[in-house]
Amino acid sequence: MSRSYRTAEGGRIDRSKPLSFTFDDVRYTGFQGDTLASALLANGVKLIARSFKYHRPRGIMSAGPEEPCGMVQLREGARTEPNIRATQVELFDGLVASSQNRWPSVKWDVNSINNLFNRMLPAGFYYKTFMWPKAMWMTYEEVIRHAAGMGRSADQPDPDRYEHMHAYCDVLVAGGGPAGLMAAKSAADSGARVILVDENPELGGYLRGRNQKVGAKSAMDWVASVHVELEAMENVTILSRTTVASYYDHNMLVLNEHTGDHLPTADGWTPRQRNWKVWAKQVVLATGSIERPLVFGNNDVPGVMLTNAIQAYANQYGVTPGRNAVVFTNNDSAYEAVLDMHDAGMRIAAVVDNRTIETAATKPVRERGIPVFHNHVVFNVRGNKHGVKGVEIMALNEAGDHVAGSIIKMDCDVVGMSGGWTPTVHLFSQSRGKLRWMEDITTFVPDVSFQQERSAGACKATWGLNSCLKEGAKAGAEAAKAAGFDTAKPVSSPKSSDDGMGEIRAMWRVPQPPHSHLKRFVDFQDDVAASDVELAIREGYTSIEHTKRYTTLGMGTDQGKTSNVNGLAIVSEELDKPIPEVGHTTFRPPYTAVTMGAITGTERGHHFSPTRRSALHEWHKQAGATFVPAGMWMRPQYYQQPGESMWDAIYRETLNVRTKVGMFDVSPLGKIDIQGPDSAEFLNRCYINGFGKLPVGKCRYGVMLREDGMVFDDGTTSRLSENHFMMTTTTAKAGPVLQHLEYLLDVIWPELNVHVVSVTEEWCGMAVAGPNSRELLARCTDADISNEGLPFMGVAEVDICGVPGRIYRISFSGELAYEVGVSSDWGPHVWSTLMEKGQDLGVAPYGTEAMSIMRIEKGHVVGAELNGRTTADDLGFGGMTSTKKAFIGQRSITKPAFLETDRKQLTGLKSVDGKTKIPRGAQIVADPKGRIPMEQLGEVTANCYSPNLKEFIGLAIVKGARDRKGDRLWAFSPLTKECCEVELCSPHMYDPEGERLRG
Amino acid sequence: MLIKCPWCGDRALQEFSYQGDATVARPPEPADPADANWDDEWYQFVYLRDDPKGWHDEVWHHIQGCRKHFKARRHTVTHVIADTAPMSEELKGGDK
Amino acid sequence: MVEMTERVSALAAIYETGTFGNDVDGGPSVTLHERRPLSIVHIAGNSDDQAFAGGVGKACGCALPIEPGTIATAGELSLIWLAPTRWLAVSPDQGPGILEAALRDACGESGAIIDVSHGRTVIRLSGAHARMVMMKGAPLDFHKSSFTPGRAAQSAISQCGTLITCPAEDTFDVYVFRGFGQHMWEWLTDAAGEFGYKVENPVS
Numbered sequence A: 001m002s003r004s005y006r007t008a009e010g011g012r013i014d015r016s017k018p019l020s021f022t023f024d025d026v027r028y029t030g031f032q033g034d035t036l037a038s039a040l041l042a043n044g045v046k047l048i049a050r051s052f053k054y055h056r057p058r059g060i061m062s063a064g065p066e067e068p069c070g071m072v073q074l075r076e077g078a079r080t081e082p083n084i085r086a087t088q089v090e091l092f093d094g095l096v097a098s099s100q101n102r103w104p105s106v107k108w109d110v111n112s113i114n115n116l117f118n119r120m121l122p123a124g125f126y127y128k129t130f131m132w133p134k135a136m137w138m139t140y141e142e143v144i145r146h147a148a149g150m151g152r153s154a155d156q157p158d159p160d161r162y163e164h165m166h167a168y169c170d171v172l173v174a175g176g177g178p179a180g181l182m183a184a185k186s187a188a189d190s191g192a193r194v195i196l197v198d199e200n201p202e203l204g205g206y207l208r209g210r211n212q213k214v215g216a217k218s219a220m221d222w223v224a225s226v227h228v229e230l231e232a233m234e235n236v237t238i239l240s241r242t243t244v245a246s247y248y249d250h251n252m253l254v255l256n257e258h259t260g261d262h263l264p265t266a267d268g269w270t271p272r273q274r275n276w277k278v279w280a281k282q283v284v285l286a287t288g289s290i291e292r293p294l295v296f297g298n299n300d301v302p303g304v305m306l307t308n309a310i311q312a313y314a315n316q317y318g319v320t321p322g323r324n325a326v327v328f329t330n331n332d333s334a335y336e337a338v339l340d341m342h343d344a345g346m347r348i349a350a351v352v353d354n355r356t357i358e359t360a361a362t363k364p365v366r367e368r369g370i371p372v373f374h375n376h377v378v379f380n381v382r383g384n385k386h387g388v389k390g391v392e393i394m395a396l397n398e399a400g401d402h403v404a405g406s407i408i409k410m411d412c413d414v415v416g417m418s419g420g421w422t423p424t425v426h427l428f429s430q431s432r433g434k435l436r437w438m439e440d441i442t443t444f445v446p447d448v449s450f451q452q453e454r455s456a457g458a459c460k461a462t463w464g465l466n467s468c469l470k471e472g473a474k475a476g477a478e479a480a481k482a483a484g485f486d487t488a489k490p491v492s493s494p495k496s497s498d499d500g501m502g503e504i505r506a507m508w509r510v511p512q513p514p515h516s517h518l519k520r521f522v523d524f525q526d527d528v529a530a531s532d533v534e535l536a537i538r539e540g541y542t543s544i545e546h547t548k549r550y551t552t553l554g555m556g557t558d559q560g561k562t563s564n565v566n567g568l569a570i571v572s573e574e575l576d577k578p579i580p581e582v583g584h585t586t587f588r589p590p591y592t593a594v595t596m597g598a599i600t601g602t603e604r605g606h607h608f609s610p611t612r613r614s615a616l617h618e619w620h621k622q623a624g625a626t627f628v629p630a631g632m633w634m635r636p637q638y639y640q641q642p643g644e645s646m647w648d649a650i651y652r653e654t655l656n657v658r659t660k661v662g663m664f665d666v667s668p669l670g671k672i673d674i675q676g677p678d679s680a681e682f683l684n685r686c687y688i689n690g691f692g693k694l695p696v697g698k699c700r701y702g703v704m705l706r707e708d709g710m711v712f713d714d715g716t717t718s719r720l721s722e723n724h725f726m727m728t729t730t731t732a733k734a735g736p737v738l739q740h741l742e743y744l745l746d747v748i749w750p751e752l753n754v755h756v757v758s759v760t761e762e763w764c765g766m767a768v769a770g771p772n773s774r775e776l777l778a779r780c781t782d783a784d785i786s787n788e789g790l791p792f793m794g795v796a797e798v799d800i801c802g803v804p805g806r807i808y809r810i811s812f813s814g815e816l817a818y819e820v821g822v823s824s825d826w827g828p829h830v831w832s833t834l835m836e837k838g839q840d841l842g843v844a845p846y847g848t849e850a851m852s853i854m855r856i857e858k859g860h861v862v863g864a865e866l867n868g869r870t871t872a873d874d875l876g877f878g879g880m881t882s883t884k885k886a887f888i889g890q891r892s893i894t895k896p897a898f899l900e901t902d903r904k905q906l907t908g909l910k911s912v913d914g915k916t917k918i919p920r921g922a923q924i925v926a927d928p929k930g931r932i933p934m935e936q937l938g939e940v941t942a943n944c945y946s947p948n949l950k951e952f953i954g955l956a957i958v959k960g961a962r963d964r965k966g967d968r969l970w971a972f973s974p975l976t977k978e979c980c981e982v983e984l985c986s987p988h989m990y991d992p993e994g995e996r997l998r999g
Numbered sequence B: 001m002l003i004k005c006p007w008c009g010d011r012a013l014q015e016f017s018y019q020g021d022a023t024v025a026r027p028p029e030p031a032d033p034a035d036a037n038w039d040d041e042w043y044q045f046v047y048l049r050d051d052p053k054g055w056h057d058e059v060w061h062h063i064q065g066c067r068k069h070f071k072a073r074r075h076t077v078t079h080v081i082a083d084t085a086p087m088s089e090e091l092k093g094g095d096k
Numbered sequence C: 001m002v003e004m005t006e007r008v009s010a011l012a013a014i015y016e017t018g019t020f021g022n023d024v025d026g027g028p029s030v031t032l033h034e035r036r037p038l039s040i041v042h043i044a045g046n047s048d049d050q051a052f053a054g055g056v057g058k059a060c061g062c063a064l065p066i067e068p069g070t071i072a073t074a075g076e077l078s079l080i081w082l083a084p085t086r087w088l089a090v091s092p093d094q095g096p097g098i099l100e101a102a103l104r105d106a107c108g109e110s111g112a113i114i115d116v117s118h119g120r121t122v123i124r125l126s127g128a129h130a131r132m133v134m135m136k137g138a139p140l141d142f143h144k145s146s147f148t149p150g151r152a153a154q155s156a157i158s159q160c161g162t163l164i165t166c167p168a169e170d171t172f173d174v175y176v177f178r179g180f181g182q183h184m185w186e187w188l189t190d191a192a193g194e195f196g197y198k199v200e201n202p203v204s
């Protein structure tokens, strides 16, 4: 007999396009239009994976996103991905997949011994066994994880491209089945902007797997015609191969579009996946329903499948998953499938129906000579890793709670099961909609909507094609109307037949003969059997949320699509409580797993975060700068010359500023333009010190607090005219300070007439620092920059190097220094001109490291000291604090805790022996050899070797430091074990009188 | 989420920055700094915030849009925003 | 002498004209170029203040657009709404400080006029897929029926604050702070790669 399970004809595959692929290193052939699952089944491959806990052999169970068993490791190398549902992988030429969760092979799996000892792995096994002794948990976990596994992730960077998209629409339709298509059409006809989303490569939903008619056409011809119509409309976007993964607040939905997954590789700039954020005014959920398994003995043997899946493989893919089937059902829907299976050439050994009464659906099946057993159940499946061998059937007793009579043994190689249908309410539930239990069809259905959405079709338990079409059209029109398209009306739907699943006989656990201990699986992905749920209840886990976590029921990547209802029904039976009282677990996004890549989008690699470059960036690069990220800015850290070490360069740059002249790019400092008649008053209220009397043409150093009294930021602010100021902020706080000022003006003092705007990027800022700085600038400007013409803290509007600019006489380095500001596009010209003109003066650029050394020498505070826990007084600005005006944070600093004398205060540090460096980030303690825990007196905030003072120095925040000058303490780093005895000193270690900068 | 800036209209959450409780007002400067209530008032303002379950009036900043602050009445459980308004106007809606 | 000093673009080091990205049927469907040199002035004030609104109108040749997200134009000059009290005047470079001075003279003591000509990088995208590129970047409604010529919106692309305008059908100007210029150029061209794109010489 041929190994092929492909039908001679039929199916929506392209038999002229054979595709070659490998599974577990064996080469097979499929066709364009196959999924990996259909192609494997066509080749007679039944064993796909080993189960999670017991390593039981598993095959393909479904034909869609609900697949709990048939998961594979897809692709190789950097593109490999675990846990991929074979039922949703479109076959492409050269596809490589392998089974997962097995060692060394899926056929000879060492860990399947777990199955023999499965009584040792009951519900809550992890919790029970591995909680003691505690220290052993790590070891157990490692072993378990290795044994369990769930495939492996790639160990190389993902070479594929992922993107984000953003869209708005009037009506989003989730699902391209009959209801969704009609909804999209009705909404679109009204002029509404519609986005129709469908997870499959082809629209049609469940119709793809059926042989139905819409009007006079075959259903799929009808689908194709609607597709063409919709596609021609400018107001419609159709997103195929796209899953509505998540439904968030305010009708925002996240879609996962598989733009390139069906291709061998998505080349060049074509993304593999896109994550869409869509804000929809209205949503129509037409997500269909999922067939439910029945819970009977060994219902997980490869070849036990959902009945609609067998039907779909036969109709859509021209594949018969077996040659000889038994179908076990509790409703009418399986009978249609049986007819299709029969017509596709399968032998149907029997239909086993647990219901007592024959329905109309039975008749055509009997007419084909297929035996139907009513009031019977399949209670056991015989089979192994090679698949189903047969089933065991028994009659039910009168009450229907036990099997009775003798066992009927029947051979077969595939078993169809149909336990009714579960509406796919995941998105509805994510949207905060309330569900209602419908006892007659044993399922939850959408009840009360919370957001702007409506369900239509099978996801609302509307069975039958005719009803779904009508309901879809109505929902689409209603949605459009609600979105403001008043003329919207349902498009008329073509007449179709309307058979549903008839009466259903709930049977949550199929009874087994006395003394049988057959495993009846509820959750196939997590290996949770009915007995596990029973045990959990016996052990007292009576809340459904607890049962879920204890048994892991519904916690797999399949989100319990096939197991939720069966699981909670068993809980309900065990607790003897009606299902609505047991409730249901929460549906959480995403509906199906979304790769990390799609979530990340383009925000990876050098686009992880934007890079901000100064106008002088290229100059720094040419000059050999090493860059350091500071916030988003790239700042030159130091400029290493041939033969120099990093520290050589840094010390050279530092000494050059102290002895000659250096230039530093200060463009990243925040600059805020402040204008308006109330500007001075506004600044007075923002800073601890006064700005009202600052003369025009002068700068002043200012400190800002938060309302809680802690220092927020500092900087120099200049008065350019009566009502015009220029504020500078630290680089890090440029954004927050602007936001703070805007808040104050919008919310606290709307009466002030002040305009603030960021001008950081308009200005290229250059610090020109060192004894030769005045001489250098004098060569480049005609303006009077003498000590008299431009005294310390003066500002002048000048022409410099031929362009207009400003010179501020301010100094961060402690030297005679200026800050030159010119419009950014001219920055490179001015900087290079200064460099050129200052060659004989010894001008050289310096980076952040040299700047950092000089600021430590001078005791200037930066972010490390402005850490949100220091007050102005702690940092030595007590004297600056005005007592004559109110300002932000003022009232807080009079609180007792702010006045305590042993607050941690800023201090300078010197290494006592002069040889040991002060460890970075160290703790300040009295005695490092003392008893642990010891009192932490403070912490080191900055440390360096000062090439000017020729010793190791640092800054620290230390308890009562101002009154402890000369005291010796220890700087101890528990992390690096470094230790240094330090002497507390004034933070102003270099030129404490500030004579140099005023010169 | 989608937040309606009173000026720019409906915009994505990521353009906004939450700026605190709109029901808390900064206490005015006291006439008498020795006023005993003053301390308590200030303490309340700086440190204490309600954490209501339900409707809450908030300040939001359209930081990556027009950069204006405005008020929003948001339900802290459902995130429903009943109304937004410029700082100078009153919020309506919700069950407040 | 000031006129002699050439303005250096933030994109100077990376700007390269030509055709890039995927080789697609029908050729590239996105065209990009930097808009430069420009005069850009930030204007802040109260539109109810006649001295201010009238002054801006006089200096620009068009009335202040009051409706959020709109643009007024006068010849090659655009006046873009940024906020209830903020606008941006943009025109081809008029020379250092010229537009700023004209506005300040016209407004007198009213409002705040700030030259930010050097503080922005402006990138123009056009073509059949320009809209798709924008959709990749910003969470705005770029639908043809929504973001129509004459509209402007501020938002963020790749974490950078941006001003986006639609000067003509299928054409978008993206304004970012100068320091983000290179990053934005790289990001936008990368996003356009899928459709194939052409880079043309800068023009104001």
Ligand SMILES: [Zn+2]
Pocket (backbone or CB within 6 Å): B005, B006, B007, B008, B009, B062, B065, B066, B067, B068
């Ligand atoms: Zn806004």
